[in-house]
Amino acid sequence: MHTIEIASPYIIFLGDETRIPYVKTGQGILDWHPEICKAQYRLDTDTYDLGLTDMNIQQAVQAGIKTLIIGTAQVAGSIPSNWMPVLLEAAHAGLDIVAGLHTLLKTIPELVNASEDGNARLIDVRIPPTDIPVGNGKKRTGKRLLTVGTDCALGKKYSSLQLTKDMLACGMNVDFRASGQTGIMISGEGIPIDCVVGDFISGAAEVLSPDNDHDHWDIIEGQGGIFHPGYAAVTHGLLLGSQPDAFVVCHEANRCSISSWPDFSIPSIGEVIKLTIEIGKLTNSNIQCVGICVNSSTLKSNERSNYLKQLSESYQLPCVDPLIDGTKAIVKHIQSINFQ
Amino acid sequence: MHTIEIASPYIIFLGDETRIPYVKTGQGILDWHPEICKAQYRLDTDTYDLGLTDMNIQQAVQAGIKTLIIGTAQVAGSIPSNWMPVLLEAAHAGLDIVAGLHTLLKTIPELVNASEDGNARLIDVRIPPTDIPVGNGKKRTGKRLLTVGTDCALGKKYSSLQLTKDMLACGMNVDFRASGQTGIMISGEGIPIDCVVGDFISGAAEVLSPDNDHDHWDIIEGQGGIFHPGYAAVTHGLLLGSQPDAFVVCHEANRCSISSWPDFSIPSIGEVIKLTIEIGKLTNSNIQCVGICVNSSTLKSNERSNYLKQLSESYQLPCVDPLIDGTKAIVKHIQSINFQ
Numbered sequence: 289m290h291t292i293e294i295a296s297p298y299i300i301f302l303g304d305e306t307r308i309p310y311v312k313t314g315q316g317i318l319d320w321h322p323e324i325c326k327a328q329y330r331l332d333t334d335t336y337d338l339g340l341t342d343m344n345i346q347q348a349v350q351a352g353i354k355t356l357i358i359g360t361a362q363v364a365g366s367i368p369s370n371w372m373p374v375l376l377e378a379a380h381a382g383l384d385i386v387a388g389l390h391t392l393l394k395t396i397p398e399l400v401n402a403s404e405d406g407n408a409r410l411i412d413v414r415i416p417p418t419d420i421p422v423g424n425g426k427k428r429t430g431k432r433l434l435t436v437g438t439d440c441a442l443g444k445k446y447s448s449l450q451l452t453k454d455m456l457a458c459g460m461n462v463d464f465r466a467s468g469q470t471g472i473m474i475s476g477e478g479i480p481i482d483c484v485v486g487d488f489i490s491g492a493a494e495v496l497s498p499d500n501d502h503d504h505w506d507i508i509e510g511q512g513g514i515f516h517p518g519y520a521a522v523t524h525g526l527l528l529g530s531q532p533d534a535f536v537v538c539h540e541a542n543r544c545s546i547s548s549w550p551d552f553s554i555p556s557i558g559e560v561i562k563l564t565i566e567i568g569k570l571t572n573s574n575i576q577c578v579g580i581c582v583n584s585s586t587l588k589s590n591e592r593s594n595y596l597k598q599l600s601e602s603y604q605l606p607c608v609d610p611l612i613d614g615t616k617a618i619v620k621h622i623q624s625i626n627f628q
Numbered sequence: 629m630h631t632i633e634i635a636s637p638y639i640i641f642l643g644d645e646t647r648i649p650y651v652k653t654g655q656g657i658l659d660w661h662p663e664i665c666k667a668q669y670r671l672d673t674d675t676y677d678l679g680l681t682d683m684n685i686q687q688a689v690q691a692g693i694k695t696l697i698i699g700t701a702q703v704a705g706s707i708p709s710n711w712m713p714v715l716l717e718a719a720h721a722g723l724d725i726v727a728g729l730h731t732l733l734k735t736i737p738e739l740v741n742a743s744e745d746g747n748a749r750l751i752d753v754r755i756p757p758t759d760i761p762v763g764n765g766k767k768r769t770g771k772r773l774l775t776v777g778t779d780c781a782l783g784k785k786y787s788s789l790q791l792t793k794d795m796l797a798c799g800m801n802v803d804f805r806a807s808g809q810t811g812i813m814i815s816g817e818g819i820p821i822d823c824v825v826g827d828f829i830s831g832a833a834e835v836l837s838p839d840n841d842h843d844h845w846d847i848i849e850g851q852g853g854i855f856h857p858g859y860a861a862v863t864h865g866l867l868l869g870s871q872p873d874a875f876v877v878c879h880e881a882n883r884c885s886i887s888s889w890p891d892f893s894i895p896s897i898g899e900v901i902k903l904t905i906e907i908g909k910l911t912n913s914n915i916q917c918v919g920i921c922v923n924s925s926t927l928k929s930n931e932r933s934n935y936l937k938q939l940s941e942s943y944q945l946p947c948v949d950p951l952i953d954g955t956k957a958i959v960k961h962i963q964s965i966n967f968q
Contacts, residue, residue: 422858424857424858424889425889425891425892481826482825482826483826483827484825484826485822485823485824485825485826486821486822486824486829486861486862486865487823487859487862490857490858491858515910517763517830517868517910517911518763518764518765519826521826521830521861521868522826522861524860524861524865525826525861525864528857528861549764549765551766552910563906566903567903570857570892
């Protein structure tokens with residue numbers, strides 16, 4: 289098994305977290321895949337409520353739930369002591385436990401013992417699978433779309449998920465492919481590509497979107513940015529291994545410098561398109577940009593449509609804010625292209 | 629400590645290896661740094677002879693030797709049983725042991741015990757140091773030259789070492805910076821950059837060539853190839869983190885396809901120069917190509933000079949076979965440039 293695979297349905301563990309920004313992993317899973325979220329586990333009555341049925345571990349097991357997924361962001365370095373009784377009970381009862389925390393589940397001896405007793409898996413989504421091969425660059429069957437960005441953290445995951453949803457709604461044969469921790473928790477499968485050793489990054493990306501039907505699309509969650517001083521190596525390897533037929537550039541209006549790297553300006557969308565094609569054509573000579581997704585939250589509502597229209601005219605591409613408009617305009621454009 | 633550091637002088641362990649290609653690590657250390665090679669350890673009388681003084685462990689310790697370095701390539705998967713008594717004796721006696729083998733020294737319990745008894749270090753040069761930061765992209769003082777290539781395994785390490793040697797001979801202030809296992813053994817310091825996790829590759833490259841004197845040159849051993857379907861991610865991160873002022877392209881005459889990737893043609897030297905500049909200018913806007921190193925071993929001697937001359941005229945750059953000509957022509961060109 290070369291990708292992380294999470295068994296569903298889930299019970300989402302929220303600890304005693306009351307603040308919305310810190311439950312965004314749990315909220316994200318529910319937003320995108322309500323059908324696999326059967327229950328929530330809250331330690332207190334004022335813990336944030338996702339609106340799911342509250343269950344204890346025994347009820348969860350009886351309901352056929354397979355996995356307890358930690359849906360909160362970690363604040364301190366270690367797992368809070370008041371979480372441990374629940375995690376131990378879950379592991380003993382045979383529920384897999386999934387986390388993307390800095391403290392790895394597998395480094396907690398009592399949890400390892402409990403999971404062995406219960407024949408449960410401890411899945412740290414920061415740890416890539418073993419035995420990832422070196423990239424071979426061979427052409428695979430099926431179609432692929434990769435999201436890229438002018439920077440990190442401006443909507444590549446969201447855009448990929450929305451594109452998948454909108455393509456499904458159009459009756460297309462499509463899968464979302466997660467390359468990051470939250471994406472893996474949402475989709476139940478994937479590889480944390482930024483945690484893979486350098487020589488195996490493009491190989492990991494090849495494993496992530498294997499051979500498929502001729503008319504099938506993999507929508508691959510992008511990482512980093514090809515002009516990013518810290519993370520471009522990952523972006524480059526993901527691009528080569530994904531061998532995308534199509535890519536969508538994600539951008540945030542009014543962001544001027546690389547987030548946390550204030551000395552580096554945000555590249556233009558045109559520069560990102562040019563370098564992405566220049567690198568990507570090594571493994572797919574027909575690579576092309578099919579749209580632009582803009583996070584327009586910094587614009588006033590009366591500026592937004594003009595901004596998107598101007599971008600669209602400049603690049604002759606559909607340009608949307610996926611949160612507001614969805615991505616149907618891009619899907620329509622994809623359907624109009626005769627991909628080889 | 630962010631880089632691997634090996635204490636000298638060395639005793640080079642050759643096992644019972646009789647074949648020249650399998651002792652090239654030991655031979656390489658001796659060729660480039662004879663001053664740190666005080667002795668050799670051979671298991672049999674017909675073991676390959678580097679021409680160094682044969683010593684046993686007791687003699688090595690008395691001679692002030694600090695490190696036993698395994699100078700052979702591994703044939704089988706594990707360490708041969710007839711090596712173990714020597715390695716255990718060395719570790720007990722306080723000699724650090726250095727290896728680049730598939731089987732890690734640190735996974736052999738009796739060797740770990742012996743090294744703890746002897747207060748010796750077990751250094752696996754495949755394992756990068758911990759605590760490597762994410763690349764910050766900040767400009768560092770001093771000058772840097774990176775070797776890049778049209779493929780892997782065509783002389784980037786050799787060219788880097790020869791450039792270092794020739795620059796030293798011209799009285800320049802220069803250090804070789806090893807990014808691969810053999811280079812680390814030869815120079816006694818470095819980071820195996822292809823073993824670093826994706827998000828930290830450019831950070832590792834930054835650590836490898838820290839701030840230095842204004843007139844100091846780091847000659848950084850390149851890895852992979854920017855058009856390589858398997859390894860380009862590492863090349864990209866190393867390029868960004870090295871922020872080179874200058875680079876040299878390494879090429880092998882008559883190599884037509886990427887080694888072990890027969891479906892991928894070797895890019896032209898011009899394509900490599902163009903993409904290296906396009907990517908590298910993110911962290912050094914003055915990046916420029918200063919020469920070409922050719923492995924011309926596949927050419928007849930009467931073709932060689934014409935081949936190099938034509939390349940030199942095409943690219944308006946000095947072009948040498950470093951094994952035959954050395955790299956003084958490139959060093960002279962570097963000295964003629966007014967680097968900012």
